Amino acid sequence: MNEIIRMVKVSKKFGSFYALKEIDMNVAEGEIYGFIGPNGAGKTTAIRILLGILRATTGSATIFGKDVWDDAVEIHKHVAFVPGDISLWPNLTGGEVIDFLIRLRGGRGNNRREELIDLFNLDPTKKCRTYSKGNRQKVALIAALAVDADLYLFDEPTSGLDPLMEKTFQDLVLDMKGKGKTVLLSSHILYEVEKLCDRLSIIRDGKIIETGSLAELRHLTRTRISVETERPIVGLESLDGIHDIRLSNNKMNFSVDTDRTNETLAFLTQYGVTKLASSPPTLEDLFLSHYEDARG
Numbered sequence: 001m002n003e004i005i006r007m008v009k010v011s012k013k014f015g016s017f018y019a020l021k022e023i024d025m026n027v028a029e030g031e032i033y034g035f036i037g038p039n040g041a042g043k044t045t046a047i048r049i050l051l052g053i054l055r056a057t058t059g060s061a062t063i064f065g066k067d068v069w070d071d072a073v074e075i076h077k078h079v080a081f082v083p084g085d086i087s088l089w090p091n092l093t094g095g096e097v098i099d100f101l102i103r104l105r106g107g108r109g110n111n112r113r114e115e116l117i118d119l120f121n122l123d124p125t126k127k128c129r130t131y132s133k134g135n136r137q138k139v140a141l142i143a144a145l146a147v148d149a150d151l152y153l154f155d156e157p158t159s160g161l162d163p164l165m166e167k168t169f170q171d172l173v174l175d176m177k178g179k180g181k182t183v184l185l186s187s188h189i190l191y192e193v194e195k196l197c198d199r200l201s202i203i204r205d206g207k208i209i210e211t212g213s214l215a216e217l218r219h220l221t222r223t224r225i226s227v228e229t230e231r232p233i234v235g236l237e238s239l240d241g242i243h244d245i246r247l248s249n250n251k252m253n254f255s256v257d258t259d260r261t262n263e264t265l266a267f268l269t270q271y272g273v274t275k276l277a278s279s280p281p282t283l284e285d286l287f288l289s290h291y292e293d294a295r296g
Contacts, residue, residue, distance in 0.1 A: 002029040003065075004151055004182045005050065010059035012045050012206075019045040021206045022059065027184055032177050034193035034200030035186040036287065042206040043186040044084070047155050050184075051081060063151065077105070080149035084156025084186075086136040088128035094139045095124030101143035116142040119168050133160035145172055152176065155186045170196055194283040202287065214283060221281030222255040225264070230272030239264060251275075 005027035012020040020042050027033040035043055048054040049061055052072025061068045063075045088097050098113065117124055120138040128136065137160045144152060152173075158166045166189075173183055173196055187193050193200055194214065201211040210217055222243060227233075228251050236252070237245055241260030246253045256264045258281060268276070 003027070004029050004031075005033075005061075005063055005184060007046070007050075007061045008059055010046070010049060010056045010061055012042075012049060012054060013057040019206050020049075020056075023201075023203070023206075023208045025201060025208070025211075027182060029182055030177065030180045031199065032173065032183045032185060032197045034197035035184060035203065036188060036190065036193050036200055036283075037203035038188055041203045043203060044155055045206075046203075047081075047153055047184070047186055050153065051076075051079075078150040079153060080144040080147045080151070081153045082137075082140045082144045082155065082157045084159045086133075086140045088131070088136055088139060090127065090129035092128055093125055094122055094128060094131065094135070097128060097139055098124065098143045098146065102146055105147055113142070113146045116145055116172075119172070120165060134162065134165070137161055138165070141169060145176075150182065152181060152183045153186075154183065156188070157185070158187075158189065158192065166192065190282070190284040190287055200283075210286075217283075217286055218258060218281045221258055221285040223258050223261055223281055224253070224255050224279040226251060226253045226275075226277045227268055227273060228252075228275040229268065230274060233268065233271050236264075236267070239267060 003026055005025060007023055007025040009022045009024065010020055011018060011022050023042070023046060025033075025035075025046075035046070037043055045054065049056050050063060050068050052068050052075070055069050064078065066075055068075060088094075092100070095117075098117075102113070120142055122135060122138045122142065128139070131139070137157070141157060158169055161169065170192065173185070176183060183196075185193060185196060197214075199211070199213050200217075201208045203209070232250075233252055236242055236254065239260070241257035242264065243255045243257075244253075
């Protein structure tokens with residue numbers, strides 16, 4: 001499979017501060033790749049380097065095999081981008097801005113303009129100065145999704161959108177994946193990344209600390225278990241990998257490191273299990289565990 005994005009040991013320094021510290025990233029053709037971390041972790045800096053807006057202090061970055069700084073103009077012909085903080089021309093209507101942004105790419109739209117306007121429930125006749133944050137975001141999303149690009153870069157794309165519009169965006173991204181498009185999705189909304197992405201990287205303080213598919217990363221998370229037994233459970237807290245035990249009447253709730261699940265279930269059976277429910281680990285569990293570890 002072709003490699004669309006490649007970043008090798010990319011660092012970005014502002015004065016004495018390193019916003020990025022030797023990050024590596026590889027995104028394959030047709031992949032939806034998640035890039036997650038809290039605000040200030042370095043996500044936007046990395047995307048600005050990929051767009052040729054910022055120049056990396058060290059390292060190399062390519063899109064379609066072309067250098068993101070030297071070949072930025074050529075790369076942009078095949079890329080659509082939505083930032084998380086949208087500024088629009090206040091005296092133009094939303095429709096005029098959408099048309100202008102499509103024309104900037106030579107008018108190479110995909111004939112979905114009207115469909116997207118309806119899907120996002122946008123009034124394109126209003127002046128941009130009257131738009132809320134969410135409506136400004138819709139304008140940028142429509143302009144990007146109405147373009148037939150090979151790579152879509154989304155930096156906090158659903159910022160300001162209500163849950164229904166978030167769902168609309170997610171459905172459109174999955175539709176693009178079905179058409180073989182490549183997407184880099186930067187977000188701190190964990191369920192969005194979990195629903196959409198094939199692989200992801202977690203960034204913290206400018207460094208990528210984990211990369212892989214959700215299946216590959218879930219070994220680092222904990223499964224939540226709720227159990228009821230015929231006899232009181234004794235000694236569960238002495239087992240390795242058990243956390244956050246809570247007892248309510250004859251029901252016990254706790255979390256267990258995923259690689260300790262089998263031995264924990266074997267331990268519970270000796271007390272006569274009458275009811276058991278488990279919740280699979282989520283991306284949020286993984287994300288929070290990394291930041292809790294960082295805080296010590």
